[in-house]
Amino acid sequence: MKAFKKITGWLHLWLGLISGIILIVVALTGALLTFEEELDPIFFKKSRVVEVSGTRLPVDSLVQIANTAFPGKKAARLIIPETADRSVTARIGARGKGLKIAYINPYTGAILYKGPYEKEFFQQVRNLHRYLLMEETGKVITGISCSICLFLVISGIIIWWPANKKAIKQRFKIKWDASGKRLTWDLHSVSGFYISLFLLLITLTGFVWSYQWAEDLIYTLADGKQTKEAKVKNLEKLKVAKPGxxxxxxxxxxxxxxxxxxxxxxxxxxxxxxxxxxxxxxxxxxxxxxxxxxxxxxxxxxxxxxxxKLSNGTKIRRMILPIHTGSLLGWLTKLLYLIVCLFTASLPVTGLLIWLNRKKKSKTKSPRRRSTVAKPKLVPAK
Incomplete structure (x- = not known):
């Protein structure tokens, strides 16, 4: 058991050091994305918030305005918010790098902002969170880091687990008046234990965006097969759409x-x-x-x-995002996830400090002292 725990600790240390920077980036961007819905209208008030004046323009007018925002491109998705004082969002063009976005005042028809979708602030944060701004290469790196994080959570619990009953009390609370080394250890191990369950949920749900097999597994386990959303075709074959x-x-x-x-x-x-x-x-x-x-x-x-009427797999898949971001129960889980993300970002730092302290300790160990007692001189017999 001691040998197993020693090997686990060694892997926990080096895998944590290797993936530490990536975990910090993913954790901090994840904390920001948790409050995207609340922060977006604050950061970009001019294009997101409008003055309510009368009734909204007909949807046909909004679609027409969106179609004229970028020459040669048509609206692909139009989002009309429930809140009356929010702008209408139009995604224009095909998916990918060419996708554009425009924010429209639903009362006046004015385009408040337009530009590339991928240049949006929170879209940049999302790309950094999922792909480290490196597209497919970044996706591979974050996928591997997600797998490492899963191991770190499990191995962290194994290392934290007390060897005897006397040590149990010490493992559940941080000794704030302890020495710097002991405090660093407690901040790493005790806080890591308390957030381990939430970090496990975040990590497992993160696999869905890193690996296709993880998403397919949801449908296979829930529905017995992989389901695809069917595309609905028109009833009539016409070339020109009717107005209104x-x-x-x-x-x-x-x-x-x-x-x-x-x-x-x-x-x-x-x-x-x-x-x-x-x-x-x-x-x-x-x-x-x-x-x-x-x-x-x-x-x-x-x-x-x-x-x-949706399949069980589709329902579960739609719950993955609110579970991953902490928006499942509103502000309660969002604040909880914020704490989890901040502590997660601190774990690689405290882990590095623990390693440096141990390395420093091993170097400062003094060699064995030689005996200072003088050896008696042997006097030859006469």
Whole structure:
């Protein structure tokens, strides 16, 4: 058992030193992303917050404005927030580096801001968090770091586990009046133990963005198979869309799902595909999003897909993000996750200090002293 714990401690030390900087970056950016919804309208108030004046423009007008924001590019997604004093978000063009974004005042039609989607502040933070701003190479690195973090959590508990009953009390509290070395150890081991469960949840859910097999495993375990979202086709084959159809889609969606919530229009790039309108219940713990599909040329209702009819795998997959970011129960879990992220960022620092203290101690060990007692002289016999 001692040999196993020694090997575990050695791996914990060196893997922690190797991945320390990456874990600090991921933890701090994760803390920032936890409060993205609250911080975004504060940091970028001019483009996110608007003055309420009368009623919002029809959805068709908003789509038309979005289509003129960038020449040659059409709106792909239009998000109409539940809150009256927030701007409408339009994502324009194809996914990838060419995707653009625009914020529109829903009352005046003025474009408050437009630019590349990937240059958005929180999108940059997200790219740093997931890919270290290095795209596929960064994804590989963060994926490996996520695996290392999982090992560090498990091995940390093994190292923390007290050898006997007398040591149990010492492992649950930080001795603030102890020496610097002891305090560093307590900050690392005791705080690491308390956040281990939450860090385990964050790490396991993080695998979904690092590895495709992790996402596929959710559907396989929950549904018995990998499910793909089916694309709904139009009822009629027309070349030109009828005017005023988008506002009609919104009205029909609100009749089907009567609660108040944020509405998102997914506008297809291919003319044969239908428009999908999603409505999200903001107060739901499990990210309840109900959907309805409409003919993109006539606006006729085709089908609906309420949250209750989704597969178990899809429901679980939608809960991964709020579990990972701490938004599952609102401010309570967000503040808790903030503490977890800050302590996680401190673990590589305290771990490094522990290693340096041990290294310094080993160097300062004095060699064995030679005996100073004088040896008696041997007098030869006469």
């Amino acid at each position: 159809i988008y506002q009609g889609m919104l009205d029909q969606t609100n009749q089907i799902y009567t609660y108040t919530g944020t509405v998102a229009f997914n506008l297809p790039a291919k003319p044969a595909l239908a428009v999908t309108v999603q409505k999200e219940l903001e107060e739901s713990v499990n990210r309840q999003v109900d959907a309805a599909s409409f003919d993109s040329h006539t606006g006729k209702f085709i089908s609906k897909l309420p949250y209750a």
